[in-house]
Amino acid sequence: xxxxxxxxxxxxxxxxxxxxxxxxxxxxxxxxxxxxxxxxxxxxxxxxxxxxxxxxxxxxxxxxxxxxxxxxxxxxxxxxxxxxxxxxxxxxxxxxxxxxxxxxxxxxxxxxxxxxxxxxxxxxxxxxxxxxxxxxxxxxxxxxxxxxxxxxxxxxxxxxxxxxxxxxxxxxxxxxxxxxxxxxxxxxxxxxxxxxxxxxxxxxxxxxxxxxxxxxxxxxxxxxxxxxxxxxxxxxxxxxxxxxxxxxxxxxxxxxxxxxxxxxxxxxxxxxxxxxxxxxxxxxxxxxxxxxxxxxxxxxxxxxxxxxxxxxxxxxxxxxxxxxxx
Amino acid sequence: xxxxxxxxxxxxxxxxxxxxxxxxxxxxxxxxxxxxxxxxxxxxxxxxxxxxxxxxxxxxxxxxxxxxxxxxxxxxxxxxxxxxxxxxxxxxxxxxxxxxxxxxxxxxxxxxxxxxxxxxxxxxxxxxxxxxxxxxxxxxxxxxxxxxxxxxxxxxxxxxxxxxxxxxxxxxxxxxxxxxxxxxxxxxxxxxxxxxxxxxxxxxxxxxxxxxxxxxxxxxxxxxxxxxxxxxxxxxxxxxxxxxxxxxxxxxxxxxxxxxxxxxxxxxxxxxxxxxxxxxxxxxxxxxxxxxxxxxxxxxxxxxxxxxxxxxxxxxxxxxxxxxxx
Ligand SMILES: CC(C)[C@H](C(=O)O)[C@@H](O)C(=O)O
Ligand SMILES: CC(C)[C@H](C(=O)O)[C@@H](O)C(=O)O
Numbered sequence: 001x002x003x004x005x006x007x008x009x010x011x012x013x014x015x016x017x018x019x020x021x022x023x024x025x026x027x028x029x030x031x032x033x034x035x036x037x038x039x040x041x042x043x044x045x046x047x048x049x050x051x052x053x054x055x056x057x058x059x060x061x062x063x064x065x066x067x068x069x070x071x072x073x074x075x076x077x078x079x080x081x082x083x084x085x086x087x088x089x090x091x092x093x094x095x096x097x098x099x100x101x102x103x104x105x106x107x108x109x110x111x112x113x114x115x116x117x118x119x120x121x122x123x124x125x126x127x128x129x130x131x132x133x134x135x136x137x138x139x140x141x142x143x144x145x146x147x148x149x150x151x152x153x154x155x156x157x158x159x160x161x162x163x164x165x166x167x168x169x170x171x172x173x174x175x176x177x178x179x180x181x182x183x184x185x186x187x188x189x190x191x192x193x194x195x196x197x198x199x200x201x202x203x204x205x206x207x208x209x210x211x212x213x214x215x216x217x218x219x220x221x222x223x224x225x226x227x228x229x230x231x232x233x234x235x236x237x238x239x240x241x242x243x244x245x246x247x248x249x250x251x252x253x254x255x256x257x258x259x260x261x262x263x264x265x266x267x268x269x270x271x272x273x274x275x276x277x278x279x280x281x282x283x284x285x286x287x288x289x290x291x292x293x294x295x296x297x298x299x300x301x302x303x304x305x306x307x308x309x310x311x312x313x314x315x316x317x318x319x320x321x322x323x324x325x326x
Numbered sequence: 327x328x329x330x331x332x333x334x335x336x337x338x339x340x341x342x343x344x345x346x347x348x349x350x351x352x353x354x355x356x357x358x359x360x361x362x363x364x365x366x367x368x369x370x371x372x373x374x375x376x377x378x379x380x381x382x383x384x385x386x387x388x389x390x391x392x393x394x395x396x397x398x399x400x401x402x403x404x405x406x407x408x409x410x411x412x413x414x415x416x417x418x419x420x421x422x423x424x425x426x427x428x429x430x431x432x433x434x435x436x437x438x439x440x441x442x443x444x445x446x447x448x449x450x451x452x453x454x455x456x457x458x459x460x461x462x463x464x465x466x467x468x469x470x471x472x473x474x475x476x477x478x479x480x481x482x483x484x485x486x487x488x489x490x491x492x493x494x495x496x497x498x499x500x501x502x503x504x505x506x507x508x509x510x511x512x513x514x515x516x517x518x519x520x521x522x523x524x525x526x527x528x529x530x531x532x533x534x535x536x537x538x539x540x541x542x543x544x545x546x547x548x549x550x551x552x553x554x555x556x557x558x559x560x561x562x563x564x565x566x567x568x569x570x571x572x573x574x575x576x577x578x579x580x581x582x583x584x585x586x587x588x589x590x591x592x593x594x595x596x597x598x599x600x601x602x603x604x605x606x607x608x609x610x611x612x613x614x615x616x617x618x619x620x621x622x623x624x625x626x627x628x629x630x631x632x633x634x635x636x637x638x639x640x641x642x643x644x645x646x647x648x649x650x651x652x
Binding site: 075167198224228236 | 446461466498530546549556560
């Protein structure tokens with residue numbers, strides 16, 4: 001069976017790290033068919049559109065999409081692409097790698113972020129000169145889908161349960177619905193949960209990250225709290241993510257376009273290659289996924305390393321070293 | 327001139343640290359008249375109301391209010407009290423004190439948090455069984471008030487300008503209005519600003535807190551990001567805050583009721599005493615305010631210390647030591 005993979009490198013170092021991840025996927029004995037498409041600042045400059053219709057359609061029909069990064073147009077690219085693949089959850093692991101400088105090296109968290117609604121609904125109005133509004137939407141159905149996914153995720157993995165992070169003391173109806181729905185699905189399935197206010201989470205995760213493991217949260221809470229965790233493990237540079245839908249998924253590093261080093265061939269491909277490992281797992285290639293994870297960890301620990309980690313290797317050197325270790 | 331001060335100790339250690347701060351204020355040669363009132367879980371248990379009307383009225387008419395903490399009913403108490411004093415900004419300093427364990431000891435930030443709107447508008451609906459909504463409100467007028475305050479704040483203090491933290495790439499109309507309004511007020515007044523997305527702020531402040539100084543943000547962003555900064559400086563325990571309105575203010579420690587140690591007489595009064603120092607400054611007693619700040623810092627550094635900081639002194643011992651050093 002052939003798996004169709006859309007490849008959208010985007011801008012800046014996206015153009016360097018995305019091909020590196022494709023090289024890794026190609027080195028495995030799996031029948032992939034890769035199709036590349038444009039998105040981001042450069043294509044907007046050329047055509048007026050940050051996300052051309054054919055790119056959207058490709059992501060909406062491929063089995064999985066590998067995305068690099070986009071610059072100024074990031075929101076115009078990534079938010080519609082998440083819709084294109086119908087992804088209801090964004091999986092964001094934040095783990096400190098051995099040998100990498102981290103504020104909190106003991107951090108090892110996975111965020112399961114609601115990926116369709118909340119303040120990302122896009123419903124905004126300027127009612128008067130003075131007053132603007134945004135309608136934040138929280139549905140029982142999206143909260144249920146996320147909760148069911150979270151229950152399977154902790155049962156399949158080595159996790160005791162999950163923490164629900166929310167702000168239901170202020171957003172009583174909406175985050176109340178989110179919290180109650182997620183908790184009741186988990187209760188039915190016999191999965192343990194606890195809960196924490198998102199502001200208290202921000203304090204507590206700095207003081208003692210090991211008290212948390214899997215964290216389930218609304219869209220914006222997931223955005224901010226996972227970026228906070230990224231800070232604790234030493235930056236966005238090494239973090240992968242997966243936007244998962246029922247039939248397809250979109251896999252992307254959490255980092256941006258790194259304009260300061262773009263074009264020099266020294267971008268660290270690790271986050272995109274680990275995102276490709278998440279793609280493999282999504283398609284059912286668990287064993288291959290594990291091998292890629294291990295090869296990346298081994299390479300991060302023992303080199304070669306790109307300049308961001310104090311080395312002088314190129315993107316290609318690191319990619320080759322990872323492929324050799326597979 | 328007599329200053330009327332409402333004193334609302336609330337629940338848990340609020341009952342211990344609030345009288346300590348009153349002792350400090352009483353030791354100064356200023357004509358204060360203190361009136362105490364109830365709020366929180368205990369009064370709700372007794373009367374059915376977490377915030378009795380007479381407490382609200384007292385805060386709404388006093389020159390300043392000193393608040394301790396409330397338990398489960400915190401939101402029912404503190405949100406209406408912020409309205410009672412008509413406070414449009416919440417000032418939240420987050421500074422690591424010398425000699426106190428901190429994840430990032432170099433942290434020295436002040437958050438100026440919008441205090442009236444955003445997702446705190448309280449407008450929520452359950453439209454159908456499936457769909458709930460919250461209307462997030464951002465107004466030009468509230469953004470202007472905050473911006474004017476922020477400009478005065480940085481000009482009066484030793485600050486080069488301020489950073490605007492927002493999420494206008496997603497909340498384009500509402501946070502766009504916030505960002506543009508704050509920036510245009512600052513431009514007019516010749517105050518320098520830069521801006522950062524709130525998720526990027528969360529990463530960057532962990533990696534290098536010294537790149538930020540004064541941070542101006544919408545209500546929920548201020549809530550979460552200031553709690554994050556609290557984590558970096560070692561917890562909520564030592565952090566004060568001021569809810570400032572045009573004619574009155576409400577001053578409160580950021581910590582909660584600490585049920586585990588409540589009633590033992592060993593709660594650390596520092597955060598509430600520093601909140602009282604912010605009250606002094608608000609009323610124009612800058613010199614007295616400085617003296618209180620210095621006495622607290624001196625005591626934190628040289629003791630006596632309460633058990634949360636590894637000492638074995640009581641709340642009273644620490645309060646007496648601070649008063650002696652005034
Ligand atoms: C670019 C932006 C719209 C996006 C988000 O807010 O989700 C980004 O911050 C992310 O987390 O992937
Ligand atoms: C108790 C709660 C309503 C409050 C808030 O969200 O503002 C608290 O977290 C705070 O920061 O003072």
